[in-house]
Amino acid sequence: MQQSAQLYDVINRRRDTRREFTGEPVDDGVLHRILSAAHCAPSVGMSQPWDFVMVRDATTLETFRDHVTDERAAYARTLDGERAATFERIKVEGIVESGLGIVVGYDPTRGGPNVLGRHAIADAGLYSVVCAIQNLWLAATAEGLGVGWVSFYREEFLRDLVGFPEHVRPVAWLCVGAVSGLPEVPDLERFGWRHRSPLDGVLHDERYQAGSNLAT
């Protein structure tokens, strides 16, 4: 798709996609570009602690979709009244429809025994993996693809499904694929779950001020 690849345009256009996948396969060259963008992310001590598993096998996609459906139901049972009714309208995944899942893992053994910058903050390696995911997401958006980050799953289930060893932590299942378009308004806002808050509510000068935060 011919669309602006200017950074701010891409950042504003990016959406979490569930409904819009067409199932058309992703071109290998495009896929390589978005994975290269991910691999260019910053990483603590240059450990590059990420792994990417491309899942297209129909049985694996369906197995994961079924697991996510169960977890969706588990969450739905925690909701009452209006929240339950609103959630009912929201689609939380496009696993089978997208035709491609990119499973992202975090391998804390990457980068040797003394990763520079991780001695005080153990999670710094995990942060690196998420930077890679955000690069991938923006690159996919620039390429006209949709990305949906699925978070209704148990980590152990996904670890077993793609064969991660015990020390590799699953961080994301990303549905990636061609889309009919990206919604202008995020689904959670469109369907009345929650509205975006203004920037001013999260900015603080010199020190945190509880008053400058919006009511949650």
Add this chain to the structure above:
Amino acid sequence: MQQSAQLYDVINRRRDTRREFTGEPVDDGVLHRILSAAHCAPSVGMSQPWDFVMVRDATTLETFRDHVTDERAAYARTLDGERAATFERIKVEGIVESGLGIVVGYDPTRGGPNVLGRHAIADAGLYSVVCAIQNLWLAATAEGLGVGWVSFYREEFLRDLVGFPEHVRPVAWLCVGAVSGLPEVPDLERFGWRHRSPLDGVLHDERYQAGSNLAT
């Protein structure tokens, strides 16, 4: 600075900056654009669980720099021989030189009691905050600014320094400022700490294959 703001160029140009800060103040309009880019990041259940504290006070910058210097020394003591000598050459922060620290916090209470998508993965909120950081970093790069993510600190120290309440977790101190330029090669590679690995080593088809990983 007039440079390409095309997404892939920005992703490739982005560097972790420590040595290149000029100390020139960041324009308010530019700062607002990069914070807006951060605030456009995806977030689990649209919780937007981030906070940004702008620190410019000289005493606060120096206090944090001194703490980081101590933590750097603590890490250095864990290294032997060539690693210790190589690390000696590497600068790990530009806190005072940049003139602006953006402290990023994670507030898990944002978004109400039942954050959609967080019931199975508690860390999903933390992931959202890192997506915001990566957006900020890319936007700053597009604006010609440098960003250095400092990770040589204790979270409790930073929490106290900027007055985060107990439930807000410090996720990053970002040195942000005007730079003389961005290095083409990352510092850790330039100074012989570690080399970037090729993408192929972290890609897997359908299932994780230990063999496709590079030696750490």
